[in-house]
Amino acid sequence: MNAAVIGAGLGGLAAAIRLAKMGVEVDLFEQNNFAGGKAGEIVKDGFRFDTGPSLLTMPFVLDDLIEFAGEKRADHFQFEPLEIICKYFYSDKSEIIAYSDADKFCREIENKTIDSAASIRKFLKYSENIYELTKDIFLFSSLAELDTYTNAKAVKTFLKLGSIDPLRNMHSSLKRFFKDPKTLQLFDRYATYNGSNPYKAPATLNVIPHVEYNLGGFLPKGGINQITKSLQKIADNLGVFMHFGTKVLGIEVDNNRVKGVKFRGLRADHVKKFDIVISNSDVLNTYKYLLNDELSAESKKYKNLEPSSSGLVYYWGVKGNYPELAVHNILFSKNYRSEFDQLFDQKKIPLDPTTYIYVSSKLNKNDAPEGFENWFVMINTPYHTDQNWEVEKEIAKERVIDKINNMFGINLRKQIVFEEVLTPDKIQTDTSSSYGSIYGISSNSKSAAFLRQSNKSKKYKGLYFVGGSAHPGGGIPLVLLSAKITSELIKKYEIAGD
Numbered sequence: 001m002n003a004a005v006i007g008a009g010l011g012g013l014a015a016a017i018r019l020a021k022m023g024v025e026v027d028l029f030e031q032n033n034f035a036g037g038k039a040g041e042i043v044k045d046g047f048r049f050d051t052g053p054s055l056l057t058m059p060f061v062l063d064d065l066i067e068f069a070g071e072k073r074a075d076h077f078q079f080e081p082l083e084i085i086c087k088y089f090y091s092d093k094s095e096i097i098a099y100s101d102a103d104k105f106c107r108e109i110e111n112k113t114i115d116s117a118a119s120i121r122k123f124l125k126y127s128e129n130i131y132e133l134t135k136d137i138f139l140f141s142s143l144a145e146l147d148t149y150t151n152a153k154a155v156k157t158f159l160k161l162g163s164i165d166p167l168r169n170m171h172s173s174l175k176r177f178f179k180d181p182k183t184l185q186l187f188d189r190y191a192t193y194n195g196s197n198p199y200k201a202p203a204t205l206n207v208i209p210h211v212e213y214n215l216g217g218f219l220p221k222g223g224i225n226q227i228t229k230s231l232q233k234i235a236d237n238l239g240v241f242m243h244f245g246t247k248v249l250g251i252e253v254d255n256n257r258v259k260g261v262k263f264r265g266l267r268a269d270h271v272k273k274f275d276i277v278i279s280n281s282d283v284l285n286t287y288k289y290l291l292n293d294e295l296s297a298e299s300k301k302y303k304n305l306e307p308s309s310s311g312l313v314y315y316w317g318v319k320g321n322y323p324e325l326a327v328h329n330i331l332f333s334k335n336y337r338s339e340f341d342q343l344f345d346q347k348k349i350p351l352d353p354t355t356y357i358y359v360s361s362k363l364n365k366n367d368a369p370e371g372f373e374n375w376f377v378m379i380n381t382p383y384h385t386d387q388n389w390e391v392e393k394e395i396a397k398e399r400v401i402d403k404i405n406n407m408f409g410i411n412l413r414k415q416i417v418f419e420e421v422l423t424p425d426k427i428q429t430d431t432s433s434s435y436g437s438i439y440g441i442s443s444n445s446k447s448a449a450f451l452r453q454s455n456k457s458k459k460y461k462g463l464y465f466v467g468g469s470a471h472p473g474g475g476i477p478l479v480l481l482s483a484k485i486t487s488e489l490i491k492k493y494e495i496a497g498d
Contacts, residue, residue, distance in 0.1 A: 001495065004029060004261045004272070006248045006290070007280030007432070009037025010476060011467035013231040014483030015278050017069050020238035022491060027272070028240050029263055031247040036228035037280070037431050037467075038438070039476070045418050046369040047317040049376055050224040052438075054358040055085075055328065057211050058477035059218055062227065065480055069234050076230035079220040080363075085212060087326040088186055089407055091334040096182060097326075102213060113180035123177040123187070127210035130164050133157045134207065139472050142485050144454040165203035166446055173203035185336050189354070192380055194474055195308025195439040197340045202446050211477075219327065223360050223367065227476070251277050251290045251463070258462040276462050276494055278486060283453040283469040284434040296459050305451055306444055307383040307437035308474070309343055310424035312396055314377040317418030321373060322359075324408055329357040331407055343382055344444065349396050353379035355403055372417070377404075384424035384436035393421050433469070440469030455486040456493065464490060 001024050005016045008030035016028045034040060038052030056062070056079055066073045081100055088096045096112050099105040102124065106117035137157060141148040148154060157164070165173050174187050190208040191198035220226040235242065243263070252260040252271060260273040279286040287299035294303070333339045333352040342350045358376040361368035368374040379396060401412050424436030433440075441452060453470045457463040466482040468474030 001025070001275045002027070002273075003276035003278060003490075004248075004274040005278045005280060006251075006261065006286075007037060007467065008032075008035040008232070008242065008244070009280050009431070009467055009479065010039050010228065010231065011470075011479035011483050012037070012278070012280030013228070013235055014065055014480045015280065015464075015466045015486055016235050016240045017065065017231065017238060018483055018487035019276075019278075019490065020235065020240050021069050022487065022495065024276070024490075024495070026235075026240045027274070028235065028242045029246050029248050029261065030242070030244050031432070032430065033245045035232045035242075035244075036225060038427075038433075039224055039228050041223065041225035041228075042315055042420055044420075045317065047315075047372070047374045047418055048223065048360075048364075048367040049315045049374055049420075050358070050360060051313075051315075051422065053224050053476050054219075054360070054376060055082075055212075056218040056220060056224065056227070056476055058215060061477040061480050061484075065484070066230075066234065069238060071234055071237070073230075076233065077220050077222060077226040079218040082217050082219060082327060082363075084326045084328075085217045086328040086330055088182075089329065089331045090182055090185075091332065093407060094182070096186060098186070098213075100213070100216060105213065109183055113178075113183050115178045115180045115183045119177050119183075123174075123206075124210060124213055126165075126177070127206055127208075128214055130204060130207040131210045133160055133164050134204065138449060139478070139481055140485070142455055142489060143450060143471055144456060144458070145489075165206065168203040170198040170201050170203050170205055173206055174198075185332055188336055189330065189332075191443075192309070194443055195310075195380075195437060196443040196448075197344050199337060199340055200344075200444040202443065202448075204449075205443060219360070219363055221364060223364055224476075248281075248290060250292070251279075251286075251460075253291065253460060256460055258460055276464065276490060278464045278466055278490075280465075280467045281432045282434045282467070283440065283465060285432045286465070288434075291460070298453075298457065298459055301451065302441070302453060305441040305448075306344075307435040308439035308442040309380045310383045310427060310436040310438055311378050311422075312349070312381050312389075312393055312424070313422040314375075314397060314400070315418075315420045315422070316375040316377060316416045317368065318373045318375050318412070319371065319415045319417055321371070322408070322410075325357060325359055325362070325373075327359055327362050329359070331355040331357070331403055343380055344442075347382040347385070349379070349381050349392060351399070352403075353396065353399065355379055355400050357404075381424055384428055387424070389423035389425050393423055397421075438468070439474035443473075455482060456489045462494065 188198035
């Protein structure tokens, strides 16, 4: 039995590894000349930047994949817990440090807001409870399989449905725990982890702080791209045949059964037969361009769902060292609700964008020359439609620089010695992400979790999906879990019946 995996993002690499270990002959096709998708890197002029994800959570998911492959993660890379998960800077120039030590973090909130340490502990317990009740259904299993809902754990979840808080939005639920606007803004921010709006997204997403604070935040030595390099090496060790610089043009189908893929080689287009096709490409892109299908129920459903937010990223090499910054930093907007209204309702870049600064060179010294730092600076943007991003990126850049200068009393314009920019239209082109949305669909509705693309196609036999636009969603651990779920479905429906 053989399989084609379209896209060498982390989900595609993980799927290729699992299938190869299960004895399937795997060809992995990637349109770029490198693996990783959004989890790539820029290495230039003495600077190194992770291009996308910047924090590793739920590392046991990664360990499980590597151990499944018969290897040890320690043989490939090391990661270390962050003492400071993030530093939060507010418009009044106050700051809150989110320590990984829960007790220390609770005291920090108590000392700098009107909220108590007890309120943080109560909230994190609530967040943990959501995780324990939902993980087996929403993270580790396919939502399309009957046995997901008929086991003892699922029954327990349904009996305690109110405890997962599905009917309130995130912000409304947070107000039950906190009174201080700064604490609320800090935890509202977690909606952006899947490109959503905390004033609309269901409160079930308040599970995310548990993952970060109770389970921990980590950064690999050498950066997030070390994960990509390690998985690529493991895939190679297992005999996965990787085709880089090779664009898949279409999925061949006969009577709603996949038969192979058509791809562009160096000199001509080719068709190769495959028993199974796994798409790590965006779901909408897969239906529209690879299947030429815009009429089926699956395709229409996805086309009508609201995309997640996108982003503008400035990769800046900055002269000097800035001790006021940690590895991860947030400069909040003054009016968070207005910012999300502009992002999702007005579909424009916020006038006062919350700004994220990731400085991996504070931990990995080789990521910048001595006397310099590598700043990954990101703001959330609407998904890509018809905006002129060449113009928008320059307007936003001035706002961001002014914001940073005002916060820290520096002249950043004179300190930037290197720059590259990632725009939503480039995200769409480079990673086949429809509308440049980073996380597939948004979670701005109560039913969003159930509307995300199933890992197994309902219409096309032999077609499966992995990656951030498929179940269970975006982010490193979730795309790795999508590959695990998909491989288990393939084992059940394809290999067992072969």
